[in-house]
Amino acid sequence: MMVGIWLIGARGSVATTVVAGAAALRAGLAPPIGCVTELPEFRGSGLPGFGHLVFGGHDVTSTPLTKRAEELTRSGVIPPPLAELVRPALDAADSEIRPGVTVPSGGSGQDSQAAVARRLIGDLAEFRERRGLARVIVINVSSTEPPAAPDPAHLSLAALERALEGDVPLLPPSSLYAYAALSAGCPYVDFTPSTGARLPALDELARRRGLPYAGSDAKTGETLVKTALAPLFAVRGLAVRSWSGTNLLGGGDGATLADPAAGESKKISKDRALAEILGHQVDGQTHIDNVPHLGDWKTAWDHITFDGFLGVRMSMQFTWQGCDSALAAPLVLDLARLMARAHERGVAGPVAEFGFFFKDPVGSGEHRLHAQYEALRQWLEA
Amino acid sequence: MMVGIWLIGARGSVATTVVAGAAALRAGLAPPIGCVTELPEFRGSGLPGFGHLVFGGHDVTSTPLTKRAEELTRSGVIPPPLAELVRPALDAADSEIRPGVTVPSGGSGQDSQAAVARRLIGDLAEFRERRGLARVIVINVSSTEPPAAPDPAHLSLAALERALEGDVPLLPPSSLYAYAALSAGCPYVDFTPSTGARLPALDELARRRGLPYAGSDAKTGETLVKTALAPLFAVRGLAVRSWSGTNLLGGGDGATLADPAAGESKKISKDRALAEILGHQVDGQTHIDNVPHLGDWKTAWDHITFDGFLGVRMSMQFTWQGCDSALAAPLVLDLARLMARAHERGVAGPVAEFGFFFKDPVGSGEHRLHAQYEALRQWLEA
C-alpha cells in the first residue's frame, strides 16, 4: 500500500530535496547516503519502500518545485543531470500542494482558526482518498516560528476546540497544522523547533485518536556533533567548564533564525542537550548569525574548555561545514517511514524512541546520540 | 590490603603525575577529575582506594621524581602549591624505583635476557613482600618502542624460554618487562603501543599462570575523539571519504614519536579504529610531528570529508589541545584499580572489557567509545 507524506512548507529547500531525492532513490540514480532506515541494521524491517511514497503538502508561496530545484542545483545540492531526471516527480508533487496558513492576525471578518483547520483537514482527507493511501504522515519542514505565547486554552482539548471557534487566533501555525493533522487521523512530526503538537490539548487529541507524534527540531549539525561528543567528556570524567558555539548560515533559514524571536526557539532547543548529558550547566553562549553568502550551507564552530586531572585546563574546537537541505532531507524520509510503522503499531502520543533525530526530543530526556540510536534500533526490532 | 603499582618508566612525566596525583587525591587536595573509576556508576564498586596504592617501578634514568615534578609545575601540569605538598609521596615512590633495561644490543659478555628477567622478577617479588602487598600491577608507561621484528621463538612459551638463555636478545624491553611481570605473578598493562604482552608466547604464559593483561596504547587525544565521533557518521549513514590527522607534540614523547620507527607503532595503532567503526577504509594520512615548544602539550587537528544525501560533499574539522600527562595519569590509576579487580576475579589472558582505555584494544575489535564504556560498566557490575 502507498503512504502519503504531507509536507508543511512543501515548496521550501528541504521539501524540494526530499521529493527530488526520493525520486532519485526510487530510480536507483543515487545511493541512500544519509538515510538511517537504509543502514544494514534497519534495511530488513519492511518499512515502506521509496517507491511507495506519495508527496503533497501545504505552503504559503507558489514557487514551483522545479524552480526551487534549479536554485538547489546552483547551490550544489542537486546535481545538474539529476535535476533533469526528477522533473516529473517534482511536477507530480507540485500538483498536490495546497495553500498554507500564515501567522494569524486575528480581527473581525477573518475566518476563525476552527474554520481554517476544517479546510486543512479537508485537504488531507481529500489527498488520502483520491490517491488511495493507507496513511498520510504530516511533517512540518517550514520556517521556525517564534515561541508561542501560553494560553489557558492550550491546556485541554475541550477548551481549545471551544476557543478555536472564536475570533482571536490561539494557535501558532505549526500547532494549527498539528491540530488539523491529528484531527484528520494523520501522525504528525515536527522537524522544526516550533510549538507543533507540544501542547497538552494536542497531546490529549493524539492519545484520544490513537495517533503518534514526534519532534522536535531535527539535529543536523552543531547539536548532532554535540550529542556525539559531550558523552566523551562524561564517560571520561573530564569536567567541561564552557561550551560556546557560533552558527553561520544563509538561505531562508539564516534570515529567519537571525530574527531574535525565532532564534530564541532554536537556542532553547539547542541548549537543552548539553546540561542533560553532562549533568550540570556549563558556561557559554550559542550564536546564530545570518550570512547570506553561505546560501544553503552552514558552518558551526564550537569551542569547549574543560579541566583534566589536577585541574589542568584544556580545550577543544570543532568546525562543521554542511549543507542544510542535504542533511535534513534523508531524515524526513526516515521519519516518514518510521512514523508509518508507528501508526501501523497503534502508538498513541509522543514516540520517545524517535529522539535520535531531534534536538529537543518530545517524550524523552535522553540526548546521547548512541543511546538514542540504540533505543530506535530496539524499537524497530520489537 | 594494599595494592602495588609498578611503573615501567617510573621517572617519566606520566609516572610522576600518577604518583603526585594519587597523593593529592588521597589527601583530598584535588577532585578526581578524569578518573573513570570515580564516576558515580563506578564509585561503589569497592575498588582499592587511593590510600591503598603503593608505588614503585623500573626506569633507565636516575632523575629524582621531585625534579621531574618541578618541570611539570613549570609546564603547568602540577600546580605549584600541590607540588610542595606531595613531595614526601614522591620521595617514597623514588625509593622504590630500580634500574630498568634498555634496548638489548646483544653480543658476548652481556647478560642473557633470561638473566635480566630474573633480576626484574626479583625486584617485583622483593617489592611485594617487603611492602606486604596483596598484589602488584605492572604498567608500562615508558617511551614507545619501534615495532619488534618477528621471531619464531615468540610463538610458544617453551621456545621463548629456551631462546632467552642465549646470547641474542629476542624481546624488546616492553616484552621482557611483560615476561618478568607475568613470571612474578603480576598482571601487566601496556599503556603504550609497544609490543608488551602481545606475543603468543606471553599470552600462553599469562593463561598458564592465570593472570590478566591489557593494552595497548591508551587513548587520550585524537583517537579518543575519533572513536567518539566516527560512530556519528556510521549511525547517520553519512559516507566518510577521508580522515586526515596531524598531531603536534613536544616533550620526550614528541621526540620519540617523530622517529619514524616508533611513530610507525603509534600510527598503526591509531589507524585501526577508524576502519573498524566505519566498516570500510577511508583515505587520509596521520602525521605525528615533534614540536619542542609545545612541551607536555599536544595539539591534534583532524579533517574529515564525507558525502551526504545525493552525494553532496561536506566536511568537519576538530582541534584537540590537551596536556598529555594530565590526560594519561588518571587512566593509569583507573587501570591499576580495575586490574586489581580482574586479578582478584582470576581473569586469565587479555581483558577485552578494558578496551575503553586503548587505541588498539587487545582481545577486542570494538572501537566505539560508548560501546566500550558499556562493556566496561557491565564487566565491573557482573
Added chain:
Amino acid sequence: MMVGIWLIGARGSVATTVVAGAAALRAGLAPPIGCVTELPEFRGSGLPGFGHLVFGGHDVTSTPLTKRAEELTRSGVIPPPLAELVRPALDAADSEIRPGVTVPSGGSGQDSQAAVARRLIGDLAEFRERRGLARVIVINVSSTEPPAAPDPAHLSLAALERALEGDVPLLPPSSLYAYAALSAGCPYVDFTPSTGARLPALDELARRRGLPYAGSDAKTGETLVKTALAPLFAVRGLAVRSWSGTNLLGGGDGATLADPAAGESKKISKDRALAEILGHQVDGQTHIDNVPHLGDWKTAWDHITFDGFLGVRMSMQFTWQGCDSALAAPLVLDLARLMARAHERGVAGPVAEFGFFFKDPVGSGEHRLHAQYEALRQWLEA
C-alpha cells in the same frame, strides 16, 4: 632624565604586567619579546630606557600589586621565580597609586567634576615634582566604558570648562582623566575604546597646550590579525563577502565586555578596520562572550567567506589564542616611550603615526598593519 608612566587602572592585570615586566627587562631577567620599540629598526632611536621609567597611577580599588601579580602567576602570565624578583618594583609602584574616580552619578552634595579634576591634576603634578620627572605620560588601561552620551559642552573647551563646574557630570571617567592629564601638561594615551581625549573640547585643549595624545583601543588579538590579513584579500582582488568573529574571554575584561553597553564600544571600534581596508562593507557579526574559565586568556575565531575567479566561493578561518595582559603590556611600554619622544618634539594633537597600535586610530584612516608600521618607522626616523 626619568620619565613617569601614570596608569589609569593601575591595579589591573595589564598595569601589573607592565610594572613587573619593566622591572624584569631593566634587570635583564627577560628578553623584550613583544616590544616594538626594541626591534632592530627602533632600538637605536634613543628612546627612554627601561631603567628610566617611573610608575604611578590612579585606581578605584586597593588590591596591592603584589596580590594581583600572584593571580597573574597562577594564570601563567608571570613566571613564579620572576614574581619574587620584581616584588620591590611592584611595591614601589604601589606607593605611587592614588584613588581614582568612578562613573559619575551626579546629584547635590557631590563634588563637581571640575573639583575632581583638580584633585587628579594635583596627583599628577605632585608625582612629577616629587620624583623629578622630565615628563609624565598618562595611559588609560582601565576597563572599557559604555559609549558616552553626546553633549553640546563636549564641543568646545570654553563650554566644557564652564559645564564642569556644575552639578551634572558631563564627562565619562576616561575623558575626565584625559582632561586632567592634558591640564597637567601630560600627554595622554587611550589603550581602551573609551571616549578618552576624543572630544572636540579635549582636542582643543591638547592643541592649545601643545600636547600629543593617542588612541584608541590597542589591537592585541582578533583585530591585529584582521588588519594583517584583510590586505591580502585586497591586494589579490579577492571579493570578501562575509567576516564573522566570535571572541571568548574571561577575566575582568570578559565580564565588562559581555555587558552590552561596553561591548558596543568595543565592537564599533573593531568593525571600523575591515570596511576601510576592503573598501566596502561586508556581512558578518562580531560577538564578545564572557567565558570565566578562560581567565586572562582569550580565544578569537574568525570565519571569512570570499569569492574568487568566476565567482567560486571559498573560505578561511583562524583561531587566535593569546594572553591578554601579556599581549598588552609591552605595547604600553612602547607607547610610553614613543609618547615621550612625541612630547619632546612638541607634537600637538593626535599622533596619527601611532595608529599601528590601535583598533580605532585617532587622526588616521589607515588600518593596514604593514602601512601603519611603515608610518611609525618613518615618524621615529624623521
Added chain:
Amino acid sequence: MMVGIWLIGARGSVATTVVAGAAALRAGLAPPIGCVTELPEFRGSGLPGFGHLVFGGHDVTSTPLTKRAEELTRSGVIPPPLAELVRPALDAADSEIRPGVTVPSGGSGQDSQAAVARRLIGDLAEFRERRGLARVIVINVSSTEPPAAPDPAHLSLAALERALEGDVPLLPPSSLYAYAALSAGCPYVDFTPSTGARLPALDELARRRGLPYAGSDAKTGETLVKTALAPLFAVRGLAVRSWSGTNLLGGGDGATLADPAAGESKKISKDRALAEILGHQVDGQTHIDNVPHLGDWKTAWDHITFDGFLGVRMSMQFTWQGCDSALAAPLVLDLARLMARAHERGVAGPVAEFGFFFKDPVGSGEHRLHAQYEALRQWLEA
C-alpha cells in the same frame, strides 16, 4: 596588437580555467575577481586587454578543453551556463595546442633534446607568425617535477647547447621548455616549483637575448597566507617558535605532490618564505597529502606557536579552503599581461618585481606580501 599566451600544460585544469575565464571576462560575463591587474591602482596602466589575448600551448595529453571544462563544471569551478558560452573559445585554444614533451628517458634511438627543442621553437614561431602576434608569453602551468639533478652543463649556455646535442637528456621538461621559449624570443614564466629557467645557462640565454623571465611557484593558498601573516609577528616582536602546516588536496596536483620527489620541490619552495620574513629558522614541518575526495579543492591547516611578553606561550591556527584552479587562473592572466609589459620595456633576466606572485621569487629575497605588492605597483608605475 595581439599578445599570445602559450601554456605548458595547456590541457590541465588551470589552463582550461584561464582560457574559459579570459573568454568570460572579454564578454563581460564575469567580473575580474582575483585579477590583480584589474585593481584600481593597475587598471589604467595600458596592459593588453582581455580581448587582445590569444591562447595556445603544449601538452602531453589529448583531452579536449571542453571535456576538461565539463569536469571543472562538475567540481564547481566553472558555472554551468558559462561553460556553454565559452565553448567556442575553448575550441579555438584547442586548435592551437601542440604535443608536449615528457620526462626524458634517454637512450639510443631517441631524439636529442636539441632536436626536441627545435620542434618546440618551431611551434612557438609558427604560432606567433600565423596569428600575427606582437609577442608570445610562455607560462608553465604543468605538473610539478622532482628537483633536477645538478649537471656541469647547466652552468653555461655554451656547455648546455653542446650537451643538448648528445644522447643523454640533461634538462627536465620545464627547463627544456624554458630553453625553447627563450630561444624563440619569448618571455618565460614558471608558475610551478619546477626548475624552469632557474639554471645559470638559461639565465645567460635570457640576458643575451634581452628577454625577461619570472617564477617560481605561484602562491595561492597556505604560502599566500603565511607571507601576509608572518610579518605580523615580525613587526610586533613576537617570537614565533613553530609553524606547522598540513595541506590536503585532490585532483592531479594532489597525486603529483604526494609523490615524495615532487612534493620535495614544493616544500623547499614553501619553506623559504618563513625564515626570510622572521629572520630565523622555526620548528615545524609541512605536509602535503593527497585526498582524492577533495578534487580541485585544497585545505591548508597551519598551527603557529609563539612566545609573548615574559615568555608566555600563545598559539594561532588558520584553515584555508580554496579552489586551486580558480585561485591560479587569474594570476596566469596577470602574469601574461605584466610580462608583455616587461618585454616591451626590454627587461632582460629575472623580473624581481613579480615576486608578489611567487613562493620562491627568482631575483628577490623579499617574501612579505605587502612589500612585494608595493614593489610591483612601483614597477608598473615607473
